[in-house]
Every structure is written in structure tokens, then in C-alpha cells.
Amino acid sequence: xxxxxxxxxxxxxxxxxxxxxxxxxxxxxxxxxxxxxxxxxxxxxxxxxxxxxxxxxxxxxxxxxxxxxxxxxxxxxxxxxxxxxxxxxxxxxxxxxxxxxxxxxxxxxxxxxxxxxxxxxxxxxxxxxxxxxxxxxxxxxxxxxxxxxxxxxxxxxxxxxxxxxxxxxxxxxxxxxxxxxxxxxxxxxxxxxxxxxxxxxxxxxxxxxxxxxxxxxxxxxxxxxxxxxxxxxxxxxxxxxxxxxxxxxxxxxxxxxxxxxxxxxxxxxxxxxxxxxxxxxxxxxxxxxxxxxxxxxxxxxxxxxxxxxxxxxxxxxxxxxxxxxxxxxxxxxxxxxxxxxxxxxxxxxxxxxxxxxxxxxxxxxxx
Amino acid sequence: xxxxxxxxxxxxxxxxxxxxxxxxxxxxxxxxxxxxxxxxxxxxxxxxxxxxxxxxxxxxxxxxxxxxxxxxxxxxxxxxxxxxxxxxxxxxxxxxxxxxxxxxxxxxxxxxxxxxxxxxxxxxxxxxxxxxxxxxxxxxxxxxxxxxxxxxxxxxxxxxxxxxxxxxxxxxxxxxxxxxxxxxxxxxxxxxxxxxxxxxxxxxxxxxxxxxxxxxxxxxxxxxxxxxxxxxxxxxxxxxxxxxxxxxxxxxxxxxxxxxxxxxxxxxxxxxxxxxxxxxx
Numbered sequence: 001x002x003x004x005x006x007x008x009x010x011x012x013x014x015x016x017x018x019x020x021x022x023x024x025x026x027x028x029x030x031x032x033x034x035x036x037x038x039x040x041x042x043x044x045x046x047x048x049x050x051x052x053x054x055x056x057x058x059x060x061x062x063x064x065x066x067x068x069x070x071x072x073x074x075x076x077x078x079x080x081x082x083x084x085x086x087x088x089x090x091x092x093x094x095x096x097x098x099x100x101x102x103x104x105x106x107x108x109x110x111x112x113x114x115x116x117x118x119x120x121x122x123x124x125x126x127x128x129x130x131x132x133x134x135x136x137x138x139x140x141x142x143x144x145x146x147x148x149x150x151x152x153x154x155x156x157x158x159x160x161x162x163x164x165x166x167x168x169x170x171x172x173x174x175x176x177x178x179x180x181x182x183x184x185x186x187x188x189x190x191x192x193x194x195x196x197x198x199x200x201x202x203x204x205x206x207x208x209x210x211x212x213x214x215x216x217x218x219x220x221x222x223x224x225x226x227x228x229x230x231x232x233x234x235x236x237x238x239x240x241x242x243x244x245x246x247x248x249x250x251x252x253x254x255x256x257x258x259x260x261x262x263x264x265x266x267x268x269x270x271x272x273x274x275x276x277x278x279x280x281x282x283x284x285x286x287x288x289x290x291x292x293x294x295x296x297x298x299x300x301x302x303x304x305x306x307x308x309x310x311x312x313x314x315x316x317x318x319x320x321x322x323x324x325x326x327x328x329x330x331x332x333x334x335x336x337x338x339x340x341x342x343x344x345x346x347x348x349x350x351x352x353x354x355x356x357x358x359x360x361x362x363x364x365x366x367x
Numbered sequence: 368x369x370x371x372x373x374x375x376x377x378x379x380x381x382x383x384x385x386x387x388x389x390x391x392x393x394x395x396x397x398x399x400x401x402x403x404x405x406x407x408x409x410x411x412x413x414x415x416x417x418x419x420x421x422x423x424x425x426x427x428x429x430x431x432x433x434x435x436x437x438x439x440x441x442x443x444x445x446x447x448x449x450x451x452x453x454x455x456x457x458x459x460x461x462x463x464x465x466x467x468x469x470x471x472x473x474x475x476x477x478x479x480x481x482x483x484x485x486x487x488x489x490x491x492x493x494x495x496x497x498x499x500x501x502x503x504x505x506x507x508x509x510x511x512x513x514x515x516x517x518x519x520x521x522x523x524x525x526x527x528x529x530x531x532x533x534x535x536x537x538x539x540x541x542x543x544x545x546x547x548x549x550x551x552x553x554x555x556x557x558x559x560x561x562x563x564x565x566x567x568x569x570x571x572x573x574x575x576x577x578x579x580x581x582x583x584x585x586x587x588x589x590x591x592x593x594x595x596x597x598x599x600x601x602x603x604x605x606x607x608x609x610x611x612x613x614x615x616x617x618x619x620x621x622x623x624x625x626x627x628x629x630x631x632x633x634x635x636x637x638x639x640x641x642x643x644x645x646x647x648x
Contacts, residue, residue: 047541072544073545073547079545081542083536087542087543088561098546099547102546102547
């Protein structure tokens with residue numbers, strides 16, 4: 001049995017189709033993240049799972065029930081909102097127990113639940129405060145507490161961390177992950193932050209223009225993006241895209257790369273069936289920054305090319321070096337001890353085993 | 368303190384005196400007896416605190432044929448104003464809640480048409496409303512007058528509440544819906560408790576409008592059902608005997624006292640509530 005099954009779900013606002021046939025399924029206990037740029041329809045999809053927006057076409061199942069036509073209150077869900085949406089007239093305790101109160105749970109049982117949840121989230125000292133007397137992080141905790149108190153089949157999170165400052169965001173991210181591991185709850189989580197998606201998810205659905213572009217585990221999506229959009233969206237700094245000519249060389253296919261006025265053929269150390277029909281044409285080479293590093297002896301089989309450095313951005317653990325390949329700006333991740341300066345050639349090692357290729361017109365992956 | 372600041376305070380003081388002067392004249396005149404009024408100037412102070420005129424205005428002055436003072440009419444006004452204010456405020460709150468949080472097809476058009484209601488002058492609806500009240504069998508009764516005030520006030524109260532609730536985030540309602548609350552539960556337990564500033568605005572506005580109303584009162588009520596404003600008019604215009612300025616003044620102050628009290632008690636919320644929601648929406 002699936003915890004959540006979304007079948008051919010469509011949504012139109014008048015003539016505008018914002019969701020074009022979404023299909024998703026997750027198992028109980030899985031952490032699903034809907035990620036995509038703003039306007040991709042991810043929040044709309046979440047609201048439809050919650051029952052806050054009508055479904056134009058298609059079905060949504062939670063557990064073994066078809067909930068498509070049900071009210072939010074009958075769907076057995078809890079939701080954490082971006083703005084937290086705490087009831088300003090109630091104390092933290094009342095906020096957490098509001099749903100229980102409406103479900104007519106006896107007062108003493110309510111107290112047990114509030115105690116359990118507030119201990120778990122470490123908000124016991126805040127229970128008698130009003131939301132206006134809480135900081136952003138505390139409000140976030142209370143909003144989560146309100147959801148946890150309900151003990152629903154599915155938790156829905158709508159960009160819950162986007163109003164927090166950077167440090168707190170990382171902290172709360174860790175806590176959400178820990179909570180999920182400890183309680184084994186099923187979670188659907190919307191974010192536009194690909195790092196949140198990578199760190200939290202069991203499965204990610206990357207969305208764009210009302211369609212799911214790819215649905216898979218974080219590592220799958222990172223290593224095997226199905227098109228250029230996903231490749232560029234997931235990962236930071238983003239994957240580099242180099243337009244280049246493909247030719248049939250002595251040791252398989254070769255790319256022609258040019259930097260600092262010097263050209264060099266690059267053999268592709270991969271067996272990719274689809275590349276055959278691109279021989280003599282342009283392809284887009286996709287290569288992640290960590291696959292272009294400083295020259296080192298222990299990986300002597302990798303390709304080395306001296307490139308002119310245009311910009312250096314130290315981040316601490318790594319240094320990002322910008323070079324130019326075939327006219328495109330390329331970011332490389334090198335060790336901080338690597339000596340380099342701008343306007344100087346730096347020998348860089350290319351690991352082509354994880355490189356991916358895209359069609360320059362359709363931007364689809366060549367496999 | 369600069370000279371310009373001093374000038375501003377000076378102007379404000381003059382303006383305050385200018386606006387307070389009529390009230391001062393009313394109060395001191397109401398405390399004089401008729402001899403003092405005839406022999407002194409308008410601003411000369413009373414010889415002693417003499418509340419006879421107040422007593423007469425309250426329970427003995429003649430309003431037309433009867434001579435029982437304003438007492439009865441004061442309570443008439445209270446019994447008209449209280450239900451009219453309460454009902455129009457509650458309905459306005461509900462309207463505002465629906466128009467912002469439970470939008471339906473055409474709700475914006477509905478709101479637009481309601482807005483036109485705020486621009487209709489009293490005089491325009493006098494005749495049609497009289498016919499309607501006659502049709503409903505409510506002519507000359509205070510329930511008819513109450514109904515007119517509720518309907519007329521609804522456009523204003525709806526506007527107030529709608530503009531206030533538009534600033535309340537929808538996520539609050541969504542959260543409550545997911546928590547299992549329905550339409551009424553959300554209204555009573557979430558929306559209404561955060562509406563104090565706008566409730567005060569609506570109550571003050573409606574109270575002032577309805578208490579001070581003369582036109583609807585004189586047209587739609589008759590005899591013993593008339594509100595205090597109509598009675599005050601009758602009292603001042605009664606032409607038998609000597610013109611008792613002190614009684615007129617006392618009666619006018621009595622008629623104005625409730626609105627004055629409402630402003631003094633809730634005035635600070637009034638400004639706060641009117642400006643809340645002025646930024647967004």
C-alpha cells in the first residue's frame with residue numbers, strides 16, 4: 001500500500017494549466033520533496049494534497065482512501081506553513097491543542113499530547129506565551145508542534161525554513177531530518193532550495209512548468225539528471241555546461257575543448273550508445289565543478305589541461321576557480337592549497353567518467 | 368523648541384478654543400436660570416450651579432403635545448441603537464470574513480456593489496424605503512427604523528471588516544481548516560478574537576451614525592417611538608410660552624452625551640482601527 005498516490009493530477013486556473021498531469025507515489029515513512037523554481041506548481045500541488053485547492057482532473061489517494069473530494073479536515077493530514085500561521089490570539093499551548101480540541105479530545109488527554117510534543121521540540125518554557133512573543137525559530141517549532149500533536153497519516157511542509165536566517169535554517173533542517181528518522185513519518189515537503197532537497201529527501205520530484213521533470217532518490221537525480229534543467233538546478237555551484245564538437249577518435253568518441261587559445265581532443269571514457277548520431281555535430285558537455293580539480297599524481301589516468309584562470313573564490317574547504325572552455329564560463333572546485341592567480345595558466349584534471357551529455361536543441365540527456 | 372513649533376501649538380490652541388467654545392456656552396447656559404440669561408452676556412458665568420434646567424429637560428419639558436421631557440425618547444434611542452449597532456456589526460464582520468476568506472464566484476463584484484451602498488445619500492432612499500416598510504407592515508414602528516439602520520449601515524461595516532480581514536493571512540484560515548475547524552468555528556475562535564480594533568471602529572461609527580440620525584428617525588417613526596434627535600427638535604421648536612434657552616441647551620447636551628462618552632472611552636482604538644489595514648489591500 002502506498003502512503004500517497006497522485007494519479008494524473010491536473011490543475012487549471014481558467015485557461016492557464018498550472019499542473020499538467022502529475023503522477024507520484026510514495027511508500028509509508030518516505031520523505032518526498034517537491035523542488036523547483038518559483039511558479040513551477042509545487043505549492044499548488046501541496047495545497048491540493050492538503051485539500052485547500054480543488055483538483056481539476058485526476059485522483060489523490062492517501063493510504064487506501066481516495067481523498068480527492070474530501071475536506072482538509074477529513075484527509076488525516078497536518079501542515080506546516082511558510083509563515084507558520086500560528087493563531088495570534090492563542091497561547092502556544094492553545095495553538096498546539098486547537099486541533100485536538102476541535103476533535104473533542106478530553107482535556108487531560110490533550111495535556112498529555114501537548115506535554116509529549118513540547119518536550120520533543122523543547123518548547124516547554126514557551127507554552128504559555130503568545131506567538132507574538134516568540135522568535136522566528138521558536139515559531140517554527142510551535143508550528144511543527146501543532147502538526148505533530150495531530151499524529152496524521154501524512155505531514156505536509158510548505159517551505160517551512162525559508163523565513164529563517166541561514167544558520168537557523170541549517171539547524172532546523174537537521175532537526176526535521178532527525179525527527180523524521182526517529183518517528184518514521186511520511187512527509188511531503190515543498191522547497192525551492194536544492195540543498196534542502198538533497199539533504200532531507202528519500203525521494204525528490206523536480207518540477208518545472210507544472211510537470212515532474214524527474215522523480216528519484218537525491219543521488220540518482222544528482223548523478224543522472226534526465227535533462228539539462230535538472231542538471232543545472234540540483235547542485236551548488238551548478239553543473240558546468242560546455243558546448244563542443246563531437247568526433248569519432250581512435251579510442252572512442254572525442255570532444256574538442258579549447259582554452260587559452262589551445263585546442264585539445266578529450267576522449268570520453270564512457271560507453272554512451274546515444275552519442276553515435278551526434279558525431280560531427282554539437283553536444284553539450286555537463287561536468288560538475290568537483291570533477292575538475294587540481295592536477296595530482298594519484299589519478300594519473302585523468303586528463304590534464306592547462307587553463308587560464310579568470311576568477312578565484314575561496315570558500316574555506318574548497319576554492320572555486322573560474323576558467324573558460326569553448327567560450328563558456330566554467331567553475332572548478334580545487335583544493336585551497338593549490339597555488340593559482342588570475343591571468344595565469346593552471347593545470348586542471350578532468351574526470352570524464354561522470355560527465356553527462358545533452359542535446360543542444362531539446363536539452364534532453366543523451367544516453 | 369523652535370519658533371515654528373511654538374507657532375503650531377499656538378494655532379492648535381486657538382483651534383481648540385474655537386471648537387470648544389460652543390460646548391462651553393451650552394454648559395454655562397444650561398446652568399443659568401432665565402433671569403441670568405436675559406440680563407447677562409452669552410459668556411457670563413452662572414451665579415450658582417443650578418441643575419433645574421437639566422431636570423426639566425430630562426423629565427418635564429414639552430415636546431409637542433406631551434410634557435414629559437426627553438427621558439422616554441432617550442430610552443427609545445437606546446433601544447433602537449443597541450440592536451441596530453450589534454446586528455449591523457455582526458453582519459458586517461461575517462460579510463468581511465466571507466468576502467476575504469471564503470471567496471466565491473463574483474464576490475468581488477458583490478463587494479463592489481456593496482461599496483456603492485456607502486455612497487447613497489439618505490434622501491434618495493426615503494420614499495422607496497417608506498413603501499417597503501409599509502409593504503412589510505413596519506411603518507412607524509421602531510423595528511422598522513432599526514431595520515433601515517441595519518441595512519444602511521451594512522455597506523459601511525462590511526467595508527470596514529473586509530479591509531481589515533484582507534490583511535489577515537489566508538494561511539491562518541487554511542491552518543485552522545486543516546486542524547479540523549469549519550466556517551463558524553474559524554470565525555468564532557480565530558477571526559473574531561483578533562478583530563477588536565475593527566469591532567471598535569464599527570461600533571463607534573454605527574453608534575454615532577444611528578444615534579445622531581434625524582432624517583430616518585423623523586420619517587420612519589411616529590409618536591412615542593421617535594428617537595431623541597427628533598424629540599430634541601420638537602422640544603426646541605415648541606412655541607408655547609417663554610423660550611427656555613437653558614432647557615434647550617441641557618436637552619442638547621443630554622442628546623449628545625452618549626456619543627461623546629463612546630468617543631472618550633474608545634477613541635484611541637478608533638484611529639488605530641481605521642489606519643490598520645490602510646497599508647495593504
